[in-house]
Amino acid sequence: MTDQSPLEFTPGPDTRRALRDALGRFATGVTVVTCLGPEGPLGITVNSFASVSLDPALVLWSVDRASSRAAAFAEAATFAIHILGREERDLAARFTRNGGGFDGLDWTDSPDGLPRLRGTLARFDCARHAVHDGGDHLILVGAVLRxxxxxxAPLLFSQGHFGDFAP
Structure with missing residues (x-):
């Protein structure tokens, strides 16, 4: 085992890249969050997903305020969080840059009109419970309806790359 001293820094404007690199050392799952926006179904790839509470059932995720999709998600009464499986890298890529990921995609509606992606590893249909300030991000808390x-196996993301987990 190599003993390497960690790069220590104070977060600030000059160390944004170092902060991103440090945060990237934490492997996360990959999700696509969907809602029905003003112009139709909308989706975004997100890795900032977490469970909050079992009783009541609450989950959270965050979106960059600079995203063109942030306002639509913050205003949506409902949204669906889809956890992606390791074979769904292409699905993650469809929703990374714009909301056009539904073009040519086989998807379905929930009974109340929420856009759902087919075949994902897990899905949480949520009602907006709260939206919080999170600096340059909005933190959205959802009450799980279904x-x-x-x-x-889940699709994972770490240090700028997709990967998977083999137990």
Missing amino acids: AAFRPG
Whole structure:
């Protein structure tokens, strides 16, 4: 084992890249969050997802305020969070840069009109519970209305790359 001293820094404007690199050392799952926006179904790839509470069932995720999709998600009464399986890298890529990820995609509506992606590892249909200030991000908390899951391994993201987990 190599003993390397960590790069220590104070977060600030001159160390943004170092902060991103340090945060990237934490492997996360990959999700696509969807809602029905003013112009139709909208989606965004997100790795800032976490469970908050089991009773009541609450989850959270965050979106960059600079995203063209941030306002639509902050105003949406409902949204769906889809946890992606390791075979769904292409689905993650569809929703990274713009809201056009639904073009040519086979998707379905929930009974109340929420856009759902087919076949994902897990899904949480949520009602907006709260929106909080998170610096340059908005933190959205959802009350879980319905959930579904299937067997499989999750898609992971770490240090700028997708990967998977083998138990």
